[in-house]
Amino acid sequence: MVRLELDQVVMRRMKEDDIEIVKALIKEGCEGTENRLILHVLTRPLCLFILAVLSSILRCLVHSFILALAIPVFLLIIFLKITMPRSTGVLGSSRPYWDYVGSSFRGTQDETLQNPFCRISGKTPVAKKPRNRIGPKEKDKDMSTEKITPGREEAAGQVWVAECEGDILGCVFRESEERAGIRRICRLVTSCWYRREGLGRLLVQSLEQRERETGAHRVYAHVPYPSKVGEAFFRKLGYQQLGEGTDEDEDEEGKLESPERGFLGYSLTKVFYKDL
Numbered sequence: 001m002v003r004l005e006l007d008q009v010v011m012r013r014m015k016e017d018d019i020e021i022v023k024a025l026i027k028e029g030c031e032g033t034e035n036r037l038i039l040h041v042l043t044r045p046l047c048l049f050i051l052a053v054l055s056s057i058l059r060c061l062v063h064s065f066i067l068a069l070a071i072p073v074f075l076l077i078i079f080l081k082i083t084m085p086r087s088t089g090v091l092g093s094s095r096p097y098w099d100y101v102g103s104s105f106r107g108t109q110d111e112t113l114q115n116p117f118c119r120i121s122g123k124t125p126v127a128k129k130p131r132n133r134i135g136p137k138e139k140d141k142d143m144s145t146e147k148i149t150p151g152r153e154e155a156a157g158q159v160w161v162a163e164c165e166g167d168i169l170g171c172v173f174r175e176s177e178e179r180a181g182i183r184r185i186c187r188l189v190t191s192c193w194y195r196r197e198g199l200g201r202l203l204v205q206s207l208e209q210r211e212r213e214t215g216a217h218r219v220y221a222h223v224p225y226p227s228k229v230g231e232a233f234f235r236k237l238g239y240q241q242l243g244e245g246t247d248e249d250e251d252e253e254g255k256l257e258s259p260e261r262g263f264l265g266y267s268l269t270k271v272f273y274k275d276l
Contacts, residue, residue, distance in 0.1 A: 029189035102156030
């Protein structure tokens with residue numbers, strides 16, 4: 001664990017040069033999540049019943065109890081491995097992929113989030129020249145020639161990164177605005193070296209402040225279903241799980257904001273919300 005000075009963190013829009021680093025950060029943050037989701041689906045009662053039926057049928061064809069039990073489980077795991085990334089994309093997102101290039105459209109305009117720790121300490125964070133950048137590739141050169149329009153950028157959503165001394169330490173994804181006054185956080189990742197240092201809280205609260213100033217009145221956060229840490233994190237920030245209350249307004253919102261579902265319709269994410 002590395003001690004982090006939060007007043008030295010710059011939160012800015014992702015630039016095109018940051019895309020590969022952000023992808024690597026997400027891969028690191030998602031490690032194990034997919035397997036936990038698969039285990040969650042496999043242990044549901046209906047899924048266990050279907051596996052038991054298939055095993056019973058195979059038992060008549062295969063003269064081995066172990067093979068009859070293992071084959072359906074193995075095939076289902078392969079099926080979930082193939083289909084789950086397509087159905088969930090960036091976990092919590094309804095799209096099977098993320099338009100990183102479109103999200104980086106305004107990255108060159110030095111758009112930043114306010115850091116409240118700077119006001120407390122009186123220090124001004126300085127964005128230094130990035131140190132850890134992947135070398136230029138032919139793919140990157142082709143990518144830079146893609147045409148990015150404001151319309152594509154708006155549909156792609158936003159990616160905000162937390163940078164300190166030239167290193168990207170974390171990122172938060174905000175989906176495109178599909179409903180007036182409603183925002184959705186679909187991914188929050190911090191580097192393993194800087195967890196439990198308040199970086200995730202800083203990213204979320206700073207983004208909330210910005211969205212509040214732009215007219216948003218509610219923010220949703222989609223958390224992978226088995227993630228107890230993610231659930232506890234958003235509850236500490238004042239979020240409530242959708243469906244816990246009995247208000248009519250919440251019932252109406254529940255019809256518009258539903259969790260992502262996978263095999264047999266089982267929920268893969270939990271939906272949390274906070275009124276700004």
